[in-house]
Amino acid sequence: MTRTKIWRLYEKADKEGALREAAQIIKNGGTVAFPTETVYGLGADGLSKEAVGRIFAAKGRPADNPLILHIADKQDLSGLVEKVPVQAEQLMEKFWPGPLTIIFKKQAHVSDAVTAALDTVAVRMPANEIARAFIRLCETPLAAPSANISGKPSPTEAAAVLADLNGKIEGLLDGGKTQLGLESTVVDCTGAVPALLRPGSITAEQLEELVAIKASGPLTGDKAPRAPGMKYHHYAPEAPLYVLDRGFPKDEIGVFCLDAMKKGLKVGCIADADTLDRLPEGTLSRGGWQDDKTPVLLAQNLYSWLRAFDEQRADLIIAQAVPATGLGAAIMNRLSKAAQEKTILTKEDLEKIFRTPAKDLC
Numbered sequence: 320m321t322r323t324k325i326w327r328l329y330e331k332a333d334k335e336g337a338l339r340e341a342a343q344i345i346k347n348g349g350t351v352a353f354p355t356e357t358v359y360g361l362g363a364d365g366l367s368k369e370a371v372g373r374i375f376a377a378k379g380r381p382a383d384n385p386l387i388l389h390i391a392d393k394q395d396l397s398g399l400v401e402k403v404p405v406q407a408e409q410l411m412e413k414f415w416p417g418p419l420t421i422i423f424k425k426q427a428h429v430s431d432a433v434t435a436a437l438d439t440v441a442v443r444m445p446a447n448e449i450a451r452a453f454i455r456l457c458e459t460p461l462a463a464p465s466a467n468i469s470g471k472p473s474p475t476e477a478a479a480v481l482a483d484l485n486g487k488i489e490g491l492l493d494g495g496k497t498q499l500g501l502e503s504t505v506v507d508c509t510g511a512v513p514a515l516l517r518p519g520s521i522t523a524e525q526l527e528e529l530v531a532i533k534a535s536g537p538l539t540g541d542k543a544p545r546a547p548g549m550k551y552h553h554y555a556p557e558a559p560l561y562v563l564d565r566g567f568p569k570d571e572i573g574v575f576c577l578d579a580m581k582k583g584l585k586v587g588c589i590a591d592a593d594t595l596d597r598l599p600e601g602t603l604s605r606g607g608w609q610d611d612k613t614p615v616l617l618a619q620n621l622y623s624w625l626r627a628f629d630e631q632r633a634d635l636i637i638a639q640a641v642p643a644t645g646l647g648a649a650i651m652n653r654l655s656k657a658a659q660e661k662t663i664l665t666k667e668d669l670e671k672i673f674r675t676p677a678k679d680l681c
């Protein structure tokens with residue numbers, strides 16, 4: 320057990336001093352969680368195999384899932400990658416700093432511990448000012464996956480980091496709630512045509528305005544999945560989660576919740592404003608977005624809502640699907656992984672599941 324030191328940056332007059340202390344932990348080979356504009360990352364010296372090993376240990380992360388190296392300035396890229404392809408150059412020009420991770424051919428010295436023995440490395444330059452100031456003070460690229468126990472929803476606030484990693488990491492820079500709420504978009508620029516490996520806040524549509532983008536092939540079942548992390552059970556709350564197809568009638572959702580409550584089950588429901596209005600009192604409800612074309616609110620809060628349902632001991636969670644375009648593509652990607660691909664089309668399907676004993680639902 321390690322004592323996790325917490326710096327609440329918004330209460331501190333001397334932010335720089337706090338960042339320096341935290342950076343010293345990194346220089347000594349330790350792990351510090353820090354905010355980015357997407358989710359909190361768990362940072363360690365990306366050039367030290369031992370330090371990187373501590374990230375995997377704290378998270379319980381499978382060793383074959385590579386990490387992203389975070390840099391503060393574009394010039395820091397040249398010491399990590401073999402070359403910068405022209406499309407990567409264009410993407411960096413437009414979207415760095417920001418929620419875009421780019422995969423490059425790596426230089427030989429970049430450790431297999433970071434890249435899971437791939438000959439490529441993922442690099443990102445975050446927009447969050449705390450993150451960049453911190454990385455600069457660490458004077459090394461920071462390897463940083465999301466700061467959660469492997470498989471759990473990513474943390475979008477310091478309390479979620481602590482819930483998973485208190486006592487397992489040396490430090491936590493608390494910078495408040497993250498702005499975007501979903502992990503970065505990942506684009507592989509090592510082939511002739513860049514491939515979108517993980518959708519995020521920078522949408523496929525935005526990328527395609529600049530460069531041709533190929534949709535990635537199946538991410539699971541391959542011998543070597545292109546974004547290895549995507550093959551794992553991910554982002555999942557304790558309670559089983561079901562995604563309701565867009566055609567699922569809104570009124571039926573309220574009826575379902577009422578039936579479930581009568582049977583003593585706690586149902587967590589994530590839905591738009593219109594649907595929440597129709598839910599019976601007592602339902603654990605979250606959501607309430609108005610414009611279903613740009614569900615920014617859902618992206619920002621999805622992970623904290625899933626975690627909140629766990630804290631409230633929900634027996635099952637239902638979430639309304641959103642159109643899988645723009646930011647919606649990233650939301651649906653995370654939702655369907657959290658639901659282990661369980662999408663419910665009709666009320667009858669939902670009722671069938673609901674009659675199954677809770678222990679068999681997971």
Ligand code: TXA
Nearest residue numbers: 357360385439440441464465502503545546547548549
């Ligand atoms: O927004 C984010 O990206 C956050 C913050 C902290 O920066 N980080 C994050 O890291 O989400 P992580 O480790 O949870 O997700 C990294 C993803 C995984 O799916 C991993 O398999 C993939 O990037 N990845 C990393 N290196 C790769 C590589 N060389 N080739 C293909 N995929 C790679």
Ligand code: MG
Nearest residue numbers: 464465473502
């Ligand atoms: Mg993660």
